[in-house]
Amino acid sequence: MHQTNNLRAVDLNLLVILDALLSERHLSRAAERLHMSQPAVSHALARLRHLLDDPLLLRGKGGFQPTARALALARPLAEALQSVRSVLGGAVFEAATAQRVFRLAMSDYGAALILPALLRRLRVEAPGIDVAVSYASRSAVVAGVQDGEIDLALGVFPQLPEQLHRETLFEETFMCALDPASLAPGESLSLQTYLARPHVLVASGEGGMAAEVDAALAQLGQARRIAVRVPYWTVAPDVVMGTDLILTVARRALQGIEAQGLALCSAPFAIAPFAFEAIRHRRTDGDAGIAWLRAAIASAAEPG
Numbered sequence: 424m425h426q427t428n429n430l431r432a433v434d435l436n437l438l439v440i441l442d443a444l445l446s447e448r449h450l451s452r453a454a455e456r457l458h459m460s461q462p463a464v465s466h467a468l469a470r471l472r473h474l475l476d477d478p479l480l481l482r483g484k485g486g487f488q489p490t491a492r493a494l495a496l497a498r499p500l501a502e503a504l505q506s507v508r509s510v511l512g513g514a515v516f517e518a519a520t521a522q523r524v525f526r527l528a529m530s531d532y533g534a535a536l537i538l539p540a541l542l543r544r545l546r547v548e549a550p551g552i553d554v555a556v557s558y559a560s561r562s563a564v565v566a567g568v569q570d571g572e573i574d575l576a577l578g579v580f581p582q583l584p585e586q587l588h589r590e591t592l593f594e595e596t597f598m599c600a601l602d603p604a605s606l607a608p609g610e611s612l613s614l615q616t617y618l619a620r621p622h623v624l625v626a627s628g629e630g631g632m633a634a635e636v637d638a639a640l641a642q643l644g645q646a647r648r649i650a651v652r653v654p655y656w657t658v659a660p661d662v663v664m665g666t667d668l669i670l671t672v673a674r675r676a677l678q679g680i681e682a683q684g685l686a687l688c689s690a691p692f693a694i695a696p697f698a699f700e701a702i703r704h705r706r707t708d709g710d711a712g713i714a715w716l717r718a719a720i721a722s723a724a725e726p727g
Contacts, residue, residue, distance in 0.1 A: 435507070440467040441479070442504055445497045446571035446706055449486040455524065498586075501706045516711035518549040525716055526555045528564045528576040532625075532656040532676050533699070537577060540723035549715075568704055574713060575720065576702050586705050590717065591698045592724040597636065598677050600663055600670040603686040612669075614645075614691040621650030623670045625659050636671050639694040660685055673699075699724070 443453040444464070454464045472479055480487035489497065529537065534556060545552050559567070561580065567573035568587055583589060599612060605620075606612070624633050640646055651662055656676050660683055663670045671694075677687055701720055707713040 437467055437471055437474075438500060439504065440464060441471055441496070442500050442706075444468060444480055444487065445489060445493055445500070446704075447486075448480070448489070448571060452486075504709070516715050518552070518715055520551065521549060521712065522551040523712055524553045524555055525712070526557070526572065526574045528557050528559070528567060528573045529578060530558050530656065532673065533577040534558075535656070536675055537720060537723045541719055544719055544723065548719075565702070568702055571704065571706070574703065574707070575716065577720070578700065578702075579697055580700055580702055583702060587702050588705055588708075589700045589702050590721070591700050592721060593699050593726075594696050595673045595675060595699050596696045597671055597690055597694045598674045599688050599690050600660060600672070600677055600685045601668070601688075602664055602666060603684075604665075605667045606686070612688050612691055614643075617669065617691050618645055618647060620667055620669050622647045623651045623653065623659050623662055623668050624649045625653055625656055625670075625672055633671075635695055635697055636690075639690075639692055643692060673697075 440453070440457060440459075443456050444450075447453040447456060450461055450464055450468075454461045457464065468480065475492070477492040478490055479493045480489055482488075538556070542554070545554065557567075557573070558564070561578065564573065564576045564578065565580065565583065565587070568576050569584060577592070580589060599617075601612070601620075606616075610616075626633050637646070650668060653659055653662065656672065659670050659672065660677075662668065663685060664683065671690055701717060703713065703717070
């Protein structure tokens with residue numbers, strides 16, 4: 424049996440490759456991240472399996488699945504490599520010449536707020552950077568960040584595993600949108616009217632931002648009737664127009680909505696604001712590219 428403590432046979436390059444494989448759990452993505460060919464990464468994995476006397480990564484649906492030994496190695500290996508990077512002064516990321524794909528996750532609300540300004544900056548400052556955007560349920564997004572399938576995720580995350588970091592991009596408040604024709608002349612949106620009317624709920628399946636609205640009503644001993652549930656922010660205003668429905672959503676989601684003929688007003692009860700955040704895995708602490716992207720996203724999230 425091979426001795427796993429034969430450190431003289433393991434060079435730093437092999438450990439960097441193992442870290443990328445454990446993070447990406449996919450041969451081609453690891454090769455892309457390392458700027459290596461797939462055969463070279465595959466050869467390195469074969470050497471690691473021989474040296475550590477363990478399969479490390481087994482082929483499964485959608486990529487590799489780590490063995491128990493690999494899972495035990497992942498955290499200390501990432502921390503050790505981060506220490507090495509810190510000692511050597513950290514990696515350098517040159518946005519103007521970098522060629523890389525960043526994988527982001529966000530809802531259409533986040534995409535509408537962040538992507539236009541972010542992509543304008545990327546096309547000018549980092550033309551070789553590509554962006555792949557996806558969206559799923561909150562739990563699936565968190566799992567994707569944990570597994571290395573997602574580099575950065577934007578959204579509302581009340582609870583996170585300890586290995587994920589969060590960064591608040593902005594504090595958001597709520598507004599109501601309704602067809603002005605559904606109110607009598609001079610009528611304002613009272614709590615009584617709010618509770619008597621049917622509502623549109625925008626949610627991906629796990630409550631989303633609507634949880635704050637319903638929590639605020641519950642504190643008053645009240646509840647609203649959800650007449651329409653949709654997973655898309657963009658369709659919600661069109662659903663409201665010409666009806667008695669009320670839409671209560673994040674204020675920034677309603678930017679420009681008055682041009683569509685809808686009336687905007689504050690909710691007739693207090694709703695706690697929420698933080699819109701960017702989350703990432705701590706394995707990216709030493710990734711200069713991710714640091715640059717985080718700063719670009721924070722800039723894109725600024726008002727105006």
